[in-house]
Amino acid sequence: MLRPELMRRLLIAAPKGQIDAVIATLYKHNAYHIEDFVAESEAAVPVKIGMPRPGASDAASALIKIRAIENACGIDPDEVEIKQKIPAAKVRSIIERDLPALQHEVEELLAKRSRLEANQKESEQRARELEPFAAIPLDMEMYHGYERFSVLVGHIPKDIQIAVPHEKYFSDKVAGNIVVVIVQSSDREAVERTLLDAGFQAVPIPEETGSPQSRIDHYTKEVKQLEGEISDINRRIQDVKDRHGETLVACDELLTADVERAEAPLRFATTEETFVTEGWVPADGVEKVKEELVRAAGGKIYITEMEIENLNDVPVEYQNPSFAKPSQMLMDLYSRPKYTEVDPTLMVSIVFPLFFGLILGDVGYGLILLLLTFGLRKFFKAGEGRQLLISLRNASIASIGFGILFSEFFGFALPWEPIIYSRHLNIGGHASEHGAQVAELLIVSIWIGILHISLGRVLGIVNARKMYHGKHATKAMLANAGWLGTMWGILLMIWSLYAIPLMPDLTGLPMIAMGLNLAAVIGVVLLLGGIVAIAQENALEVVEIPTIISHVLSYARLTAVGLSSVAIALVINYIAIGMMIEPQLEEITVVGVLIIIVGILVFLLGHALNTALGILGGGLNSIRLHYVEFFTKFYKGGGKKYDPFGMEQKFTEE
Amino acid sequence: MVDFGTAELTLEMIQASQVGLKAVGAGLAVGLTGIGTGVAEMGIGAAAVGATAENKDMFGLALLFTVIPETIVIFGLVVALLLLF
Known part of the structure; x- marks a missing residue:
């Protein structure tokens, strides 16, 4: 309470033969915060970062497959209801036996779905391209295949006259109007210029045959049919989710644990024959972890508690009711x-x-x-x-x-x-x-502010004592006390001048000097002393004094x-x-x-x-x-999060 | 219409206009501080949205930074309340 959990720094060294047993034990306890090993070039003994355990890459690739399936089916491990934990051995056999088939099934469904979606998009696009042509009473084969004629199709703001011999269709039934002009190829350039001057925007002519409307109907029908097929596949994917959701999250959990365990040596220091790791364990769990490690390694292990050199390195775990x-x-x-x-x-x-x-x-x-x-x-x-x-x-x-x-x-x-x-x-x-x-009500809230801020300053004094040493600590404590004194000094002066309801009325105290009464004099002394105390730590802080008033009023x-x-x-x-x-x-x-x-x-x-x-x-x-x-x-913050090596098993049990 | 040049001002009229001016003052207190808060939150809000878009974890902190200038309008509100009640 009111302080983070006490931590102990452990150093564990053992022969490489014990590495699996040690990792498994640490992982099971879920209490050891590994301090990552950083290789130093000038070390006397050649110490290297460890290699992952065999099987790491297999587990990692299996995990990627599982995650891909989960992703495709929209399974979120956080949202899956825990009905019953599945034994790890069973999960392993599922991964061996059923996973490839399941992966194949899901991959096939996904591939089919993306193919169908592409087809659907294409049909939609075709139908959209054909739409303007439906307003013109021409079949699609009439638009191409000429040797001596050119066909110009496009949107135009309004119908126009063309000087050369031509055939023209215009319709304002579609958005942006449509105009079709058929002219001799020799006149093409001139006609194009006339059209462009009138705001003509060419549209591509689809390679189709038959009446435009019937083609549009054909494509719309195709889109509908594809939609049905896609929703059928979505249903099948949902079915996979319903049938295998729980097993998949169990596989995910087990494999994540496998990968984490197999990659743990990457955070250890190793020599030819041994490995060394440093880390943190909450004080009340140290003895148990030590005992278990010694038993797991059959006594072939060296564990020692190290002195904490830099308190800022200690990982922080809350300790609250x-x-x-x-x-x-x-x-x-x-x-x-x-x-x-x-x-x-x-x-x-x-x-x-x-x-x-x-x-x-x-x-x-x-x-x-x-x-x-x-x-x-x-x-x-x-x-x-x-x-x-x-x-x-x-x-x-x-x-x-x-x-x-x-x-x-x-x-x-x-x-x-x-x-x-x-x-x-x-x-x-x-x-x-x-x-x-x-x-x-306002005065009550101001009172709350005064008390809350005073509490903050008192905690500031406590923190200064705990966090700093020697002269620095004294200075910081004095500064905090100075802030407290300044605030209460200002309050005393206000109370001695004005009678405020719900606050002490100090206006009636005996006058001492310069029209100031006893409370005001004490207030002035506190204020001046406070300012001096603040300034002795950092003179620039004095400009912050108005925040005393604004912070209290903020309440x-x-x-x-x-x-x-x-x-x-x-x-x-x-x-x-x-x-x-x-x-x-x-x-x-x-x-x-x-x-x-x-x-x-x-x-x-x-x-x-x-x-x-x-x-x-x-x-x-x-x-x-x-x-x-x-x-x-008072609060500094910036502590390192305590992140123990291990996992709480939600879906599987060993 | 009352011709203030010649007509007698009754006590009721003076009191009523005082109440009205108080209300105007209260309105100004909230309105002007509101503008002040808005101007201050404009820059912070834009930066906060940008930061959140880059990193979703920033959301809580960004929301907090955005409401820091709220103090200004709250002082205005306090003044308005004191004027009115």
Whole structure:
């Protein structure tokens, strides 16, 4: 909690004969993060990168085949339901026995489909080319085969006169009009010039016989027939997917594991007779991994724990209680924490839903979002999408909670007065007695900002202590304390000058000097001390001091964005119900019923839009407060992701 | 029409015009800051879409960068709310 998992650095060395056993054991444990070996040219002992195990290329090419079939059939391993794990031995025999036939079948289907599709395209093209000719009462064989005549066909803006002897057909029944001119070949150039001057665009004459319309009908029929055949093949491909989908993903998984295992030596260092690998294992799993390795290698192995030289090299794995795990996605989106710093995932997982709820505090919208997250669970079975969904679910529960406190349901009041401050704006004359307590809400959100930023600065001090050493650490800690002092100094000065509701009123304290009272003097001291503390680390940082005010005020969005969403809801209700539905209900007429239907539509569409806006506004603004206002105070990020060598078997079992 | 030169201004009229001016001020606060945010988000949004087209993993970060200038309009909204309520 609040820090990444402790890691140990292991060095494993063994004779080459044990390499398969060692790799298999490491892979099974799925805990060893391999540190890739980089060959150095000046090493005393000739050490080289290892060679892949025999069978690597076979497994890789089989895997490519499987992936190709999966691709063709549209199988996505993430979307396949896990019914039953298939034993690895069975999968291997399937790969040996059935895979070639299946591959042949799918390849044949695909080839046939692309051939049919090409034919279909060609027929469509022919029909399109013939289309203009259907407007001219000539058979297709009349267009070519002349010795002394030339045939000119093309689009033209309008019919024109031609001076030389000719035969001409014109039709405006097709798009762009069509003109056919038959002239003696000796006149061709002159006629062409006349036509081009009139905006003539030649079209190619298809090599066909018979009447154009009958040819078009012929091609259309062919296209239809091909379409039928293609959908037949698609059905057969779907059939392959249904029959073999599960086996295919199982083969995929097994072969992926085979390839990863076979290629592992590429990340090891090897000599003539031995191999060496370095890597990371979570501290609580070290002993078990060591034991298993010794047993697997029959004692012919040397394992030692190495000292960690550079803490930035340590891979980072989150260590959070299960309810906070989905928030890791929000952290990874920004940056993974460094190994040495405080991991704020736990705080994010608590504060993010609260902020979201404060912004979108409405039982109705919260319920819609909750149902949405449950509905979408089918589409996001694992990974980041799922984590985001769970984060949103928690946020929607917070939203419902705050909705009860604010007494809001799609902008309507629930049958009780708001338990905390009211957000019922006076729109359309339907406000409750008190109206919205905007000022109070804004001050509460500013308080949240002050506390959140103070927490950030305190974490900054902790981080400076953990991450830096000696003088640098002291300086960084002092600077963070300086920021904290500056902020509270400014606050004390404001409080001593103005009495603000819900904030301490320090205006009545005894005056000390220059019209400043006790609190103001303390404030000035804190402010000046703070500035000095900031400047001693980096003088340029002083220009950032105004951000103290803008960052604190930025938390006003918790109220402002929330109120804007309330205002939209109230306006929708007022337009739909107050202006359209209620007046018509008094005296029902035919037009009135229509207006009521429109009113209902406005109501539904409006609230749908407001839900979307609310999710976007609530989600983005609350995560933004974390990223921009909170994290910038202490968080560095940029840790290396812990990526253990191994795999969680979903479809197969050894 | 009321001739302000000669007609007496009643207290109600003054109050009503004050409320109206407040509403104008609130409108200006949201509208002008909205333009400011829009101008700021214009460049960021274009770059963000470009970055996302190059690399889909950028989407989350790009969305975040795009909403950073939102603060300006939120300050406008806060001012408007304080004026109105």
